[in-house]
Amino acid sequence: MFVGRADELAVLVDALARAADQEPQALLVGGEAGVGKTRLTEEFLGEAARRGAVVAVGGCVEIGAEGLPFAPFSTALRTLLRLLPGELAAAAAGQEDELARILPELGETPRGPHDEESTARLFELTARMLERLAADRTVVLVLEDLHWADTSTRHLLAYLFRALGRGRLVLVATYRADDIHRRHPLRPLLAELDRLRTVQRIELARFNRGEVRRQLAGILASQPDEAFVDSVFERSDGNAFFVEELVASHESGCRTGLTESLRDLLLVRVEVLPDAAQRVVRIVAEGGSTVEYPLLLAVSRLGEDELIEALRAAVGANILLATADGDGYRFRHSLVREAVSDDLLPGERARVNRRYAEALEADETLIRAEERVIRLANYWYAANDPAKALPAVLAASITARRRHAYSEQLSLLERAMDLWESAPDEVREALRPADYTEVYPPCGCDPASTPLQRVDLLAEATVAARYGGERERALKLTKLALRILDEDGGDPLRAAWFWTERSRLIANLGRGDGWQEIATAQELVKGLPPSQVHADVLVRVAGWGMLHNPGPGNLAAAERAVEYARMIGAEETELNARITYGCLLMDSGDGATGLAELHEVKDRAIARGFTVVAGRAHINITSQLESMGRSRAMGRSREAVELAEQGVQLVSKARLLDTEAWVRGNMAESLYSLGRWDEAAEAARRTLHVGHGAAPRGSASARLAYLALARGELTEAAAQLAAAHAHFGTHDSQPQHRIPLFRLAIGVAEGEGRLADVRTETAQAIAYGFPLGQHRYAWPLLLASATAEADARGLPGTEEGRAAALEALRTAARTLATPAPLWSAHSEYLRAELLRAEGRDTVADWTAVETAVSPLERPYLLARVRHRLAEALLGSGGDRDTAAGLLRDAHATADRLGSRRLREDLALLAQRARIPLTPDETRPAAPAPDTDPIEALGLTSRERDVLRLVATGSTNRQIAEELFISPKTASVHVSNILAKLGVAGRGEAAALAHRLRLFTAPAPQP
Structure with a gap:
């Protein structure tokens, strides 16, 4: 009988309808052990099946400290593969090798690639597969026992x-709430999910007395005695499973002598079983959540008839259940298994685990291949046999790594390091790096013949921790490794490898820019023969210099x-180095050679299947094309967008998410330049959605800030x-990030009328400096500052310091390169704005700027x-028809782009000059002597007077005194004006x- 839980079941059924x-x-779904989570889930799954949904259940497996990576997902997906073979194959089409890491039936798991985005790629592919599978049918996935999840x-x-x-x-997940102590790894996940509005959480409470009474009536098939109800309710405290156990104990004749100990209560029915059945139950308790029948037969060492009789007794007593697929047995409730396991003697537990391990070693077919290696490691570890456990762990x-289960790999490696000293010498000396590591630092020795060292495990664990997102842990591992190397007399190549890792980790963690660490690595490899480590160090040195201190000196490092x-035949490393070299060539002024180098690397990387390198090439080429502006032949921004689209297609298929974010961010920048602002905004927002790293997300926020600023x-x-500031942080100041933020701060300050802050930000930017290759960011910054100075000319308090500010801009401009027509045009534009800031600009000055900008594909700049x-x-009383044409063209551009600020500027200028902006617009009438064009803004005469005083810097009290009104009334007027x-x-x-x-005189009229 299904008792209570009507409200909880209604929530689940409602979710089914919404889906x-x-x-x-x-x-x-959470609740204490035995409270009825499984029973509720079974009732829901029955209802889902009646409504035509496809249902699949997977349980988290408790086989040791690590568990089986992705075990519940593998089980549930295996069910879906059996129920919907064609549909699942279609949903996974093209990505079978990656998805095989979770569902091995899809094919062979590839050995690579491995990087910090590997797990994210796998997760993204799994999500898309489930979405495709559930596009035309309702699919219900239930993951049980999340408290055991890996x-x-x-x-x-x-x-x-x-x-x-x-x-x-x-998607439903259940967990045992009473197991979630303060340090339980599930606790942070529950807190995170609680913040998601899309996740519903159901907490099951214990039964009240009436519900216990109905449960007893269902079990007994009759109305229970009220005294018995009181006794059971008091002793079970409303826990549904305890109610069942008490009834079972009562019916088996154990009406007295039961202690209040939970363990004793749970063991009562085990202890009344025949000896052979008790023995089998104890063996199953150590085998894991589920034990396959062939494995149980091998471990129990019973005849098949004797084993079946023992199992029949255990199943008849409601202690064990056959699994849904009929291949094995599990405990009816995990509490009973825990009680039986806890009741084993230490030597008995070790002996049972040894039997499991020996059985798996003797016959590989007893369990699924993908589970065998990890379960064997746990069995040998629990058997307290370091000689067997170390190689097994x-x-x-390695198996965990190939499934991109880096956290489990890290735990296993740490377990191996714990076993290291206790394992016999001959066992350690027989281990080879080639067999047990995949990131073994190539230190000039043969990994197939050199004995494995503990420091090699630390190298593997460092990378596993970094790939698994545990950078703090990785940093501690590098510190330990360097200490061991120092105590052992030092191995410069191994030490350089760990210093290189520390450089990367420190930069990622915001502890610094990583230069001190990479410089230490560089010093360690000096004078040593060529090696992979040496090449990696040099690549990182050159890359660091390119990003932090661009200049010709880095070319030598890249070369x-x-x-x-x-020399060492490391083709992928070579291509990475050539990307850095090509970028440095372009920054140094040799754009054609550098661009050709980058394109050659891109094509070769694609041909060789080096997708990560090809992605990096797309990032840098699109960035450099935007920096080049426009050549005589074609618009480089348009070319950058086309290449970025190709790059997105390439890296998104490989699920290189941060690489995709960088390429999309570059695309957003070029789309902005081309005036395709809606597309630019979408590309930037997509970057924020896709990217995990702080830097690409910071760049995307900066792109959105540029758009917002231009639109007013x-x-x-x-x-x-x-x-953007929050994403980039303050620890790692790269010119390509920092200079655009200065420019944006200048734009925001100018828009808010804070000229003093404009000058402060400009001075800080100039003091920061504009290294080689940073002209693409420096020219717009200087131009924004000059424009702010020109717009503020005549405002109260702006004259003091103006001359120094303008001279600083001119001096900074003289240091900047103009390697392409775009930047020559910026130079001309800056010169005209500086003259306007001094009231000395002429038609000739602006004609020269217009001539320089017109050929460029920069519609906003041209407007x-x-x-x-x-x-x-x-x-100046010049050609009104020419002026009218310019205004109309610029206004149409501003309207198309959605630039409210520019549109308003143009509309006011046109109104002052009485020039219609559209063909069907009537010529504005000449303003009356006592009126102003300001009325177009919808301000009353009094509000116009107040605004005039606000523009001079007057306070509300000063406005009130000037206009003979109260300060409160002045405040109301100011608020209306702002709105x-x-x-x-x-x-x-x-x-x-x-x-x-x-508030200036109208332009001259004809």
């Missing part, structure tokens, strides 16, 4: 809960890295600038220049009024 509308559902399973579950966006999928670590990689959305621009040229023409102008503060309102020349 049918292509809205994936995620639920967590780390990889927890991470995958968290990813699916966040990432599933479509499909008729219901190391073999299991040495290429040379060393070629200052609040959004400031928010995205703050997000701004044409605004200034039209303003100069109208201010009508769409600005956030008084400074921004003052800047807008001055920028639009609202």
